Amino acid sequence: MSNDKPAKKYQNITPVIETMEFANLTAKTGNLYEALNIVSKRANQLSLQTKEELHAKLEDYASLTDNLEEVTENKEQTEISKFYERLPSATLRALAEFLNDEVYYRKPEEEEIGPAKGSDNQ
Numbered sequence: 001m002s003n004d005k006p007a008k009k010y011q012n013i014t015p016v017i018e019t020m021e022f023a024n025l026t027a028k029t030g031n032l033y034e035a036l037n038i039v040s041k042r043a044n045q046l047s048l049q050t051k052e053e054l055h056a057k058l059e060d061y062a063s064l065t066d067n068l069e070e071v072t073e074n075k076e077q078t079e080i081s082k083f084y085e086r087l088p089s090a091t092l093r094a095l096a097e098f099l100n101d102e103v104y105y106r107k108p109e110e111e112e113i114g115p116a117k118g119s120d121n122q
Contacts, residue, residue, distance in 0.1 A: 013088040013096050024099060035098070038105045043094035054084050 025035040061077040087093075097103045 013092055017092070028098070028101075034107075038103060039091070039094045039098050042097060042103050043090040046093050047090035050084065050087070050090065054080070 022032055025039075026032050029035045029038065057080050058077060061074050088096075094103070
């Protein structure tokens with residue numbers, strides 16, 4: 001595999017869903033709903049990113065003909081697919097990033113809104 005960056009980053013994440021304390025999630029935001037919202041948005045980002053990476057790698061092996069009788073199996077294509085199947089789910093990866101403070105998030109309602117740049121305050 002030419003790009004093992006995702007594998008190294010997520011090798012310590014178990015692919016099994018485990019129960020956890022609410023306090024672990026709410027400690028960072030103070031609100032369980034906000035924490036789950038952040039994790040779900042990050043999971044969607046990771047899922048889309050993984051899908052795009054997989055499709056980009058598999059495009060090299062795509063056949064230009066749509067002949068169902070001639071299905072050829074490429075060993076490298078199979079290896080790439082298995083690699084992505086072994087990755088933990090996007091939700092588990094997003095949750096691990098959130099708990100390890102690797103996700104940037106902000107609350108726009110808490111930011112001060114000042115005058116627009118270039119406006120006159122007269």
